[in-house]
Amino acid sequence: MQRSDIVDRVTALIVDMTGEPQIATEPNSDLFASGLLDSLAAVELLVALEDEFSVEIPPTAVERDDIRTINSIVTQIERFTV
Amino acid sequence: MEFYAQPAFFALLALAVVPAFVLGATGRRIKPYGFAVSLAFLFLLFSHNVPGLVALLFFLLFSTTITFVYLRARPPLLGRVGPFLLLLPLAVYKLTSALWGSSLAASEIDFPAVTLPPEGLPFTIFLPTAFSADFLGFIGISYMTFKTVQVFLESKDGLITTMRLTDYLYFLLFFAPFTSGPIDRSRRFITEVTTALPRATYLDMFGKGLLLFLAGLLYKVVLAAIIFEAYSWQPTRTMTGIFDLILLLKDTYGYGIYLFFDFAGYSLMAMGVGFCFGIRLPRNFRAPFLAVDIKDFWNRWHISLSFWLRDFVFMRFTRIALRRKWFTSRLTPACLGYLLNMGLMGVWHGLTLDYIAYGLFHGLFLAGTEIYQKKSQFYRRYRDRRWYKLLSWAITINLVFFGFALFSGQVLGS
Structure with a gap:
């Protein structure tokens, strides 16, 4: 799977979850610091990512720092889809 | 011997750190020495408490057997019941101590042993005394249970596939956080102790460790002690006028501030010792009284506990x-999750009305905050304004102190 494809799908998921379309233009924006993600949203995101990419991500497999931005989430997905 | 309280502990600690420094500064692994020192300190901790030592040895045998049988054979049934089995000694201890009274009480549950209070004050609940009716209980059981459950669940998740027995035991028995945390995580711990640190990295860690330890000493021995003298805790204060109300408020806020300096001081010292032994113990406090809402507060207060529960x-x-779509609203699982989380936290502190009320209070506070932040247009519109943050901080912090009053028994007095 190409990284650009993962970026597109992750971005679409996060825009859908947060209802903030401008986040698509800010792949390095801190989603927790900006208030777009919190504990619940992080769980929702993990469940959505598992469904989208057919992977299993245990709750403590990724640190919060690993999923702060769209780009860091994409890196984690690459890790789990290898 | 009490950790981080008695002069003998500090003297022995100073001696114990010297070889660790020599090993670390020469680029060698500290683990074998750190393990031996931990056993020596634990021997001193339990030297006058044989039943506690027996309970600890039973706990180690029990949890090690369950964990390693699962790691080797992965029987599905054990995978399902393992976490509950690991919780069993703690549950039995909690139940027996609730029925017959605890001699260990909060000292090993949440807060570390504190400066000796004047005789008669209820703060004696924080002081570990000799083993009494606590079946299976020993100082540190709560924190050790968190660690054993974490290892088991992450083994079940496939994040831990192999583990050496010595690494597991060192993780459980490392003396610095043994009595009252911070609650460490095994994967990071084992990576650190099985890798020889570069000399420069260790020297940097050692310097930080000393600073953390000294800051903790200042918090606990100086500031907590001063604040402790500034108030008196009276669970049965009779309210006859405005003056009594002022005194009650003084005690409520005094208690909360004291609790912070005492516990944060202990945590900083434990963290500092960990750094000196080449182990980056997690931070437990991050300016909690600056929290702008209760979710923010639990990201700052007793962080290793709140993150473990999270x-x-x-x-x-x-x-x-x-995943199973139990609820139609996405807020329902979050609210129930917060209530479950904090209810368990309250029960973990002890099976008393005060602790359970404290847990439920925070569960409701978090659930209410979640609903408000998700539903309120007012919040969305003004959350970034300075006046809003100030108002939110003031409400949060006062409710947090009310929570401390619940916890301490000042409200319900059970």
């Missing part, structure tokens, strides 16, 4: 609830 209770519950 990762192993809240996230797992909400994940299952979302």
